[in-house]
Amino acid sequence: MMMVGVWTVAGRHLGLLLGRNLSSNRLIEIQWYLFAADFLLGGAWTLQRNGHVRVNVLQNHWGIRRQTMANLVGTLLFLLPFCLLMIASSREAVQFSWQILEQSPDPGGLPRYPLKSILPLSFLLLAFRALRR
Template sequence: MTVIDKLNSAIGKAISWLTLLLVLVIVIDVILRYSLSITSAASFELEWHLFAAIFLLGAAYTLKEDKHVRVDVFYDRFSNKNKAWVNLIGGLALLLPFCAIAFWESLSFVESSYKLSETSPQPGGLPARWLIKSTIPLGFLLLGLQGISSITKSIIIISHGRKA
């Protein structure tokens, strides 16, 4: 297991606990809304902030575990070497360029939010919106690093015929 794999495993396992927190926030929100007619913009925003963090910061772990959704019409029947070729080409032609562009473009998005001290436009919403926006470049950085690890493993499989 590479350093990148270990990093993304640790982050993925830590982030997975946010799903429990998200469920609790939603349950409390629903109970308060329907039993006491209490609702708040902050609870709605916290729900989508948690979901965004889970999705963005968990994507690299999902790639590491090879659990991304794919249409396996042919891939399942491929040999390990052919799967490695698909992963290598897909990683180099699609994953890494997409991660690089998303990372680079999102930096100015976060910087602008930070400089403006952006907060929720809703009364009673969450402050420091740059915090959740910063998960965008961080998530794509982690995903790109995991892509590099996956590409390296594919090269090893192709050249040596064995798993990395």
């Protein structure tokens, strides 16, 4: 992702000096697609490593059992319902995107339907990871 970003910026500035366009909409979209995939798929990976940010003002004073119960309640009341809501609400948009083989409106743009498929997939992985905890 960083290399694509560096090439996009360097290509734009070098292109100005050379009088040629060394960047493209395709490269910019690849960078955004990689960022979106990284962000969405990183949630389950971060949950597996217990790396999500927490407000430890209260939990620092709690025992292990109470912390475990708080995590369980948070997972059951907030995380899993949110994952199910995101899966259900994105299903129709993803399905339609595949039906029309949605493309980027930009010249030389990439297909959008594979990227849109990452949204329900990422929340499905997050829900599975939450259930395994």
